[in-house]
Amino acid sequence: MQSAIQLQELLRSINRKSYPAYKSLKGVYQFQKYILAIDHVQGDPFASPSHVSVKISHKAAGFPAAYYKDHLTRITLADYLTRQFEQQVNRYTFRAKGSGKSGLISVTKCGQEVLERTACEITEQGIIARFFVGFPANGRTINSGELEKIFFEFLPVCVEKAFFYRNLSGKDLENAIFLAEDQQFIREEISRRSLAAFVNDGAVLPRESGISSRPMKNCVDFSSPESLRVTMALPHKGRITGMGIPKGITLIVGGGYHGKSTLLNALELGVYNHIQGDGREYVITDSTAQKLRSEDGRFIKDVDISLFINDLPNKKDTSCFSTEDASGSTSQAAGIVEGIEAGSHVFLLDEDTSASNFMVRDAFMQRVISREKEPITPFLERARDLYEKAGISTILVAGSSGAFFHIADTVIQMDNYRPVDITDKARKLCGDYPLNESTASEFCLPHSHRIMSKAAPSKSPKKDYYGYFKPQDKPERLKVKVHGRDGFSIGKQDVDLRYIEQLIDSEQTQALGGLLKYAVEKLIDGKRTLPEIVEILCDRLEKEDMSFLAEGYISCGYAVPRKQEIYACFNRYRRP
Known part of the structure; x- marks a missing residue:
């Protein structure tokens, strides 16, 4: 480890040299209150910015040990500090001048949800903050005087104000920690009370706009119907009331x-x-809850969809079904079976984004098209068995078909953003509108033994006489390029995640790209099944966070996804 003074000397020695001389800065430097690490140096001022990190010991930072005593509090503290650091950094980004990305100081921008991120990590030893810096240059000539400003003027102020307890609002931080512990208490309590979800009285559910996740101002606050109201005594907030949605079909x-x-x-994002x-x-909401919808054109590989689709005219086997271009109903059937495989205990569906022929067939259609001519068993006829035989609850939004009233355990009517329990009223009306007797085949829970196949290389690498690869024939390393929240490319293939609605942050997408790359390069061998591979990844995430994906250093820009989103990503990866 070198000293801050040595870094200063290095910076002055390379001033006005060609940009690659910045590579000599890579290393670790001891500053007065923290350690600065330059982990990766960009190739030129227009390339992706350099990777930098700061390490502060717990003793120096001074946070109470109770604020990082377990996994929950560490994630909450890290999220709080990331938000503080971003506020400070925004005051200094691009104040150092130059070409391209010169002077950029970039920190993760957190949304409304609390996610586990590599941007800030709380370890046994202390706090690690990771961020990006655009090393300044004029053209491609180093301007190290501007980088010296960043490292010795701007950054010390940002670190001091964001990562030292004495400079932060102790009350705000305490509230954040207490809120997380209360949220975890509710999560455990709904499981004990056989609830699928809980919505507190006074909650603000509408958002500011379609492109903003901030709460809407001057809107109707949520108020539970008396018949569904439950009371909980939280560890910190105390008594709280709200609507408990029972397990079953809602x-x-x-x-x-x-x-x-x-x-x-609100319920689909209640997993965070x-x-x-x-x-x-x-x-x-139950932490395993999964939002499902139809996805025309999606890839499906070796999925047992026979629970919903059977006796196809082309005699294709639906117990091990594959297609490059699924229909809406087929994609939704596959999504449900994949959700079962991922361990989801609650399915969330909206009639508006579901395939209508998959969800229900009315009496008239059943009379016109006989059962033996229809290969689709609608979700209406499977939802009850999914709960009673597989323990999977359903929360469904319906606006056009009354058939679902017949299978519902709980019916909630939204009236001007206020919920009304109309379960008893609906049951009485069901007698006036009888449902045709179900003709679904016997329920049999699908089991997955899907082997993940390894893609064949695009070309066979050739070796020379001595057994070495020729430069032009070396095997290509997979590259991952993220396209925002909606997906990424791995090698030459795009993985489309637009319809994974509980994927909320591009950093989660970045992590999914890294996990898939790791699996393709090191785990997919033509022998392991998809569940085995996902379990290996989830186990490593739990024990090592994102560090096992690191190639020499851990980068800022990753957020840990849920198991459900890992499955969803891998299921959309087109493979042989």
Whole structure:
């Protein structure tokens, strides 16, 4: 480890040299209150910025040990500090001048949800903050005086104000930690009480706009119907009341624009903890809950969809079904079976984004098209068995078909954003509108033994006489390029994640790209099944966080995804 003074001398020695001379800065430097590490240096001022990290000991930072005593509090503290660091850095980014990305100081921008990220990590030894810096240059000539400003003027101020307890609001941080512990208590409590989800009285569910996840101002606060109201005594906040959605089949109905989809959206994001002031802090859903929808054109590989689709006219085997271009109903059937495989205990569906012929067949259609001529067993006829035989609850938004009233355990009507329990009323009306007797075949839970096949190389690398690869024939390393939240490319293939609606951050997508790359290069061998590979990855994530994906250093820009999103990503990776 070198000293900060040595870094200063190095910077002055390379001033006005060609840009590659910046590579000599790579290393670790001891500053007065922290350690600065230059982990990766960019190739030129227009390339992706350099990777830099700062390490502060717990003793120097001074945070109470209770704030990093377990996994939950460490993630919450790291999230809080990342937000503080971003606020400070935004004051200094691009204040150092130059070409291209010169002077950029970039830190993860956190959303309304609390995610485990590589941007800030709380270890046994202390705090590690990771970020990006654009090393300044004029053209491609080093301007190290501007980088010296960043390292010796701007960065010390940002670190001092963001990562030292004495400079932060102790009350705000305490509230963040207490909120996380209360949220975890609710998560455990809904499991003990056989609830699929909980929405607190006073919650603000509508969002500011379609492109903003901030709470809407001056909107109707949530208020539970008395018949579904439950009370919990939280460790810190104390007594709280709200709507408990029981396990089973729950139907959410109501007129257009009355808040059906708004409630469902809050429930699908209830798998994450939210920050104070979000409005959905105490909206908590079973952590395995999965939002499902139809996806025309998606890839499906070796999925047993016989629970929903059988007796195809072309005699294709649906117990091990594959297609390059699925229909809406086929994709939704595959999504449900893949959700079962991923261990989800709650399915969330919206009639608007579902394939209508997959969800229900009305009496008239059943009379016109006989059962033996229809290969699709609609979800309506499987939902009850999914709960009673597989323990999987369903929360469904319906706006057009009344058939679902017949299978619902709980019916919630949204009336001007206020929920009304109309279960008893709906049951009485069901007698006036009888449902045709179900003709579904016997329920049999699908089992996956899907082997992950390894893709064949694009060309056979050739070796010379001495057994070495020729430079032009070396095997290509897979490259991952992320396209925002919606997907990424790995090698020459695009992985489309647009319809994975609980994937909320591009850093989660970045992590999924890294996990898939790791699996393709090191785990997929033509022998392991998909569940085996995902379990290996989840086990390593739990024990090592994202560090096992590191290639020499851990980079900023990753957020840990749930197991459900890992499965969803791997299922959309087109393979032989």
